[in-house]
Amino acid sequence: MRKTLYIQLLLLSVVIGAITFVISLVVISWLPKVASEEGERIDAIYLFTSIICIVIFAIVAAVTIYAMFKFRAKPGELEDGKPIHGHTGIEIMWTLIPTILVTAIGIWSAIVVVQNDDLPDDHRIVAVQAQQFAWSFTYNDERDGLGGMQVGELVVRVNEPLELHMTSPDVIHAFWVPEWRQKQDVVPGITTFYRITPTEEGVFPIICTELCGLGHSVMRNQVRVLNDEAFEAWATEIRSAVDGGGETLGKSVFQNQGCAACHALADAGATGAIGPDLDSVLTGQSAEAIRQSIVDPNAVISEGFAEGVMPPYGAVPEDQLEALVDYLATAVGDGS
Numbered sequence: 097m098r099k100t101l102y103i104q105l106l107l108l109s110v111v112i113g114a115i116t117f118v119i120s121l122v123v124i125s126w127l128p129k130v131a132s133e134e135g136e137r138i139d140a141i142y143l144f145t146s147i148i149c150i151v152i153f154a155i156v157a158a159v160t161i162y163a164m165f166k167f168r169a170k171p172g173e174l175e176d177g178k179p180i181h182g183h184t185g186i187e188i189m190w191t192l193i194p195t196i197l198v199t200a201i202g203i204w205s206a207i208v209v210v211q212n213d214d215l216p217d218d219h220r221i222v223a224v225q226a227q228q229f230a231w232s233f234t235y236n237d238e239r240d241g242l243g244g245m246q247v248g249e250l251v252v253r254v255n256e257p258l259e260l261h262m263t264s265p266d267v268i269h270a271f272w273v274p275e276w277r278q279k280q281d282v283v284p285g286i287t288t289f290y291r292i293t294p295t296e297e298g299v300f301p302i303i304c305t306e307l308c309g310l311g312h313s314v315m316r317n318q319v320r321v322l323n324d325e326a327f328e329a330w331a332t333e334i335r336s337a338v339d340g341g342g343e344t345l346g347k348s349v350f351q352n353q354g355c356a357a358c359h360a361l362a363d364a365g366a367t368g369a370i371g372p373d374l375d376s377v378l379t380g381q382s383a384e385a386i387r388q389s390i391v392d393p394n395a396v397i398s399e400g401f402a403e404g405v406m407p408p409y410g411a412v413p414e415d416q417l418e419a420l421v422d423y424l425a426t427a428v429g430d431g432s
C-alpha cells in the first residue's frame with residue numbers, strides 16, 4: 097500500500113516535472129542568445145536555479161493533485177477528518193534540503209560575481225555618459241588611436257575585454273545590454289564600472305533600465321561588436337572624419353551622436369520621428385539658432401513637441417560641435 101503510493105507520487109512528479117521543463121526551458125526562450133563570457137556564467141546559474149525550482153514544483157504539485165483525488169470526502173460523508181500531527185522526519189527533510197540548495201546557489205553566485213569582476217589587465221576603457229535621455233561614449237585610452245574620441249554609438253572588438261566607466265550628470269540611469277546579461281546603475285556623483293568580454297559579433301541594443309524621466313523609453317542606443325578587421329576600418333573612418341574636419345566631420349558627428357534615432361535628415365539617411373524632421377524645420381535657421389537647439393534644447397521648444405526629451409549636447413568637443421552646426425546650417429538651412 098505504502099509502496100504503491102510512493103510509486104504513484106513519483107510517476108506523477110516526473111510527468112509534471114517533464115511538462116514544466118519543456119514549457120519553461122525548451123519551448124519558451126525567455127532570454128535572447130547570450131553574447132558575452134560573463135553572460136554565459138550567469139546563464140549557468142539561472143539554469144541551475146530553474147531546475148531546482150522545477151523539481152520542487154513537480155513534487156508539490158504531485159502531492160497536491162494526489163491528495164485532492166485520494167482524500168476527497170465521499171458523497172454523504174459528514175464526519176471530521178482523522179486528527180493527525182506533525183512528522184519530525186519530513187520536517188527535518190524540508191528544512192535541510194532547501195538550506196543546502198539555497199547555500200549552493202549563494203556560493204556559486206558569489207564565485208561568478210568575483211569571476212565576472214576580474215577583468216584582465218589588458219582591456220579597453222570607454223567612458224560612458226548617461227544623460228536624460230541619451231548615451232554617449234568616449235574612448236579613454238590610446239588603443240587604435242581613438243584616445244579622446246567621443247561617439248554616440250558604442251563600437252567594440254569581439255573577444256576584447258572592456259571596462260566602461262559610467263557617469264551621469266542628472267539622475268540615476270542603468271546600462272543594460274540584454275545579450276550581455278550584466279546590468280549596472282549609472283549614479284550621479286560617482287563612477288560605476290561595467291566589465292564585459294563580448295563573445296559574439298553583431299548589433300545589440302543598449303537599454304536604460306532605470307525610470308529616469310519623460311524620455312526614459314527612448315533612452316536606447318546600440319553596441320556594435322565587430323571583428324578585428326571591421327573594427328580597424330571603423331576606427332580609421334572615425335579618425336579621418338575628425339582629422340578631415342568640415343562637412344564630413346559634421347555628418348559623422350550627426351551619425352555618431354545618435355541624432356538619427358530621433359530626427360529625420362535626408363542627407364544623412366536619418367529617419368527618426370521622435371523629434372522634428374530637420375529637413376523641413378531647419379530651412380532658413382541661422383547657425384546660432386541651430387547651435388542653441390543642440391546645446392540647450394529646452395530654451396526654445398519646437399511646436400508640437402515635448403520639452404525635456406532631447407538631451408542637451410553641451411559635452412560635445414567644440415570642433416565637433418562647430419562642424420555639426422555648420423553641416424546642419426549648410427546641408428539643410430540656407431547658411432545665413
Ligand SMILES: [Cu+2]
Nearest residue numbers: 269304308315
Ligand atoms: Cu535613463
